[in-house]
Amino acid sequence: MTPVKKHFTPLMQKYPAVRSRIVALALLVSGGAAGVLAAEGPLLAKSNGRPLAADLPVEVAVLTEAPNVPPPITRRHVAKVIVNLEVREVVKRLADGVEYTFWTYGGNVPGSFIRVREGDFVEFHLNNHPTSKVPHNIDLHAVTGPGGGAASSFTAPGHSSRFSFTALNPGLYIYHCATAPVPMHIANGMYGMILVDPKDGLPKVDREFYVMQGEVYTGGRHGEQGLQNFDPMKAEDERPPYVVFNGSVGSLVGDKALQAKVGETIRIYFGVGGPNVTSSFHIIGEIFDTVYVEGGTVAQHHVQTTMVPAGGSTAVEFKVDVPGTFILVDHSLSRAFNKGALGMLKVTGPDSQLIYSGKEVDEVYIGQASDAGFAASKRESELMLQKEKAMASNPQIASITKEIQVERGKKVFLTSCFACHMANGEGLPAVFPPLAGSDFLKADKDRAIKIVTKGLSGPVTVNGKLFNNMMPPQEFSDDQVADVLTFVMNTWGNDFGTVNVNDVKRVRAQNK
Numbered sequence: 001m002t003p004v005k006k007h008f009t010p011l012m013q014k015y016p017a018v019r020s021r022i023v024a025l026a027l028l029v030s031g032g033a034a035g036v037l038a039a040e041g042p043l044l045a046k047s048n049g050r051p052l053a054a055d056l057p058v059e060v061a062v063l064t065e066a067p068n069v070p071p072p073i074t075r076r077h078v079a080k081v082i083v084n085l086e087v088r089e090v091v092k093r094l095a096d097g098v099e100y101t102f103w104t105y106g107g108n109v110p111g112s113f114i115r116v117r118e119g120d121f122v123e124f125h126l127n128n129h130p131t132s133k134v135p136h137n138i139d140l141h142a143v144t145g146p147g148g149g150a151a152s153s154f155t156a157p158g159h160s161s162r163f164s165f166t167a168l169n170p171g172l173y174i175y176h177c178a179t180a181p182v183p184m185h186i187a188n189g190m191y192g193m194i195l196v197d198p199k200d201g202l203p204k205v206d207r208e209f210y211v212m213q214g215e216v217y218t219g220g221r222h223g224e225q226g227l228q229n230f231d232p233m234k235a236e237d238e239r240p241p242y243v244v245f246n247g248s249v250g251s252l253v254g255d256k257a258l259q260a261k262v263g264e265t266i267r268i269y270f271g272v273g274g275p276n277v278t279s280s281f282h283i284i285g286e287i288f289d290t291v292y293v294e295g296g297t298v299a300q301h302h303v304q305t306t307m308v309p310a311g312g313s314t315a316v317e318f319k320v321d322v323p324g325t326f327i328l329v330d331h332s333l334s335r336a337f338n339k340g341a342l343g344m345l346k347v348t349g350p351d352s353q354l355i356y357s358g359k360e361v362d363e364v365y366i367g368q369a370s371d372a373g374f375a376a377s378k379r380e381s382e383l384m385l386q387k388e389k390a391m392a393s394n395p396q397i398a399s400i401t402k403e404i405q406v407e408r409g410k411k412v413f414l415t416s417c418f419a420c421h422m423a424n425g426e427g428l429p430a431v432f433p434p435l436a437g438s439d440f441l442k443a444d445k446d447r448a449i450k451i452v453t454k455g456l457s458g459p460v461t462v463n464g465k466l467f468n469n470m471m472p473p474q475e476f477s478d479d480q481v482a483d484v485l486t487f488v489m490n491t492w493g494n495d496f497g498t499v500n501v502n503d504v505k506r507v508r509a510q511n512k
């Protein structure tokens with residue numbers, strides 16, 4: 001069986017344990033072992049004429065970041081599909097000048113898009129990154145089984161869990177974290193979608209997109225600058241300062257708008273992670289030719305706005321007949337115009353005067369998300385940068401800024417670094433290298449930024465002494481990284497210069 005071999009080789013290199021698992025599965029189906037997979041055994045054995053799990057060709061699921069969707073499944077037989085999903089807690093942009101510690105499936109909000117076919121046997125691996133602060137799990141609405149996989153996938157930081165299920169029902173399903181407090185895990189970004197393609201596939205379209213809506217309950221009001229915390233009271237009262245598409249304000253506007261050409265057919269897989277707010281999904285200037293209501297397989301036609309519940313989905317299809325900018329909104333419009341639930345589809349191509357003529361997007365109508373608003377945001381960040389540069393070259397301001405950074409950085413140091421490098425920066429002989437007087441630290445500022453953000457392992461020589469250990473990546477915002485390095489570079493007699501937030505952004509971008 002060639003497909004098995006083809007997908008097996010790379011898989012085996014990465015996951016040498018897979019072969020033994022498949023052997024275990026075979027045992028199970030023949031009625032031998034007990035364990036996580038026990039429930040699937042009888043089911044597979046019973047199904048008349050369908051191959052046993054052990055005989056299925058094996059594939060590793062292609063996972064994509066929003067707004068991208070994995071390619072349609074063209075095979076016409078069932079397979080065993082291996083899904084590897086990693087949970088990571090990361091500081092990301094929520095809006096211009098606003099950051100938030102998101103909890104993610106795959107590093108982004110929404111989580112990676114998963115695509116399987118009706119009848120597939122899915123072996124799910126949930127990996128919780130070692131830098132996570134709390135345990136997580138996953139409840140997939142595509143699972144027929146208690147908790148949708150939640151109990152079987154509860155995973156502590158630095159651990160992996162595995163469970164399996166058969167994708168019995170075709171449709172578009174939400175997945176989300178179901179670890180207490182559940183609304184907090186979801187509000188922090190722990191939701192995504194899994195599409196179970198029907199046996200014969202979905203109708204062919206020219207482009208498919210992945211968009212999800214969710215709320216963020218920040219301590220500060222909408223637009224308040226800086227790193228924001230989660231506000232449990234606002235969550236309980238369902239008063240989100242942010243309602244966004246794809247994890248941030250402006251994720252689908254300006255350069256990041258969805259793109260299409262006149263005459264193409266589009267399908268958008270749209271879901272609501274919530275945790276609380278229902279969406280009145282609408283595209284200004286379009287009519288949905290087809291809506292797969294609530295993500296199921298019944299097709300409804302000629303729809304303007306479709307209601308999508310929290311924890312629910314829809315797939316909409318339409319042909320773009322005229323060029324222009326079409327605006328995706330939650331038609332509860334304060335959410336679109338004041339809280340962020342607004343995206344764009346930019347269609348290019350020849351006009352069709354018969355269908356529509358006249359000016360297209362009203363800049364005032366979509367306010368700060370319009371091209372003018374987008375340009376203003378861009379210009380503002382350029383000016384901010386210029387201002388920072390001008391200020392940095394003023395010696396008095398520079399020295400006060402450095403002092404502020406050192407004090408802030410000390411607090412960051414005391415939440416993490418000191419545990420290994422010691423409060424006096426001396427480290428531990430042969431285990432943790434010193435930061436006080438470190439020639440290694442002094443030599444290369446960018447390298448130091450990379451070490452803090454990405455971690456370090458393998459042999460390093462500091463002040464003539466060899467260390468060969470592992471430092472895990474430190475999950476801090478760009479400001480915090482700049483501050484803590486400025487602190488260590490200007491304490492214990494060190495006089496190694498300063499690190500600013502743009503240095504950190506630059507190094508992070510280089511090491512993506």
Ligand code: HEC
Nearest residue numbers: 416417420433434438440441456457458467468469470471
């Ligand atoms: C869990 C322990 C641990 C924590 C926490 C930690 N480090 Fe490290 N750090 C190490 C180890 C171990 C190495 C050496 C790694 C190697 O041998 O490859 C290292 C190396 C370094 C180096 C390069 C070597 C040197 O001494 O100049 C720098 C700089 C550094 N750490 C800075 C930091 C900063 C800043 C923080 C806090 C934001 C931090 N580390 C937190 C363990 C830690």
Ligand SMILES: [Cu+2]
Nearest residue numbers: 136177179185
């Ligand atoms: Cu979680």
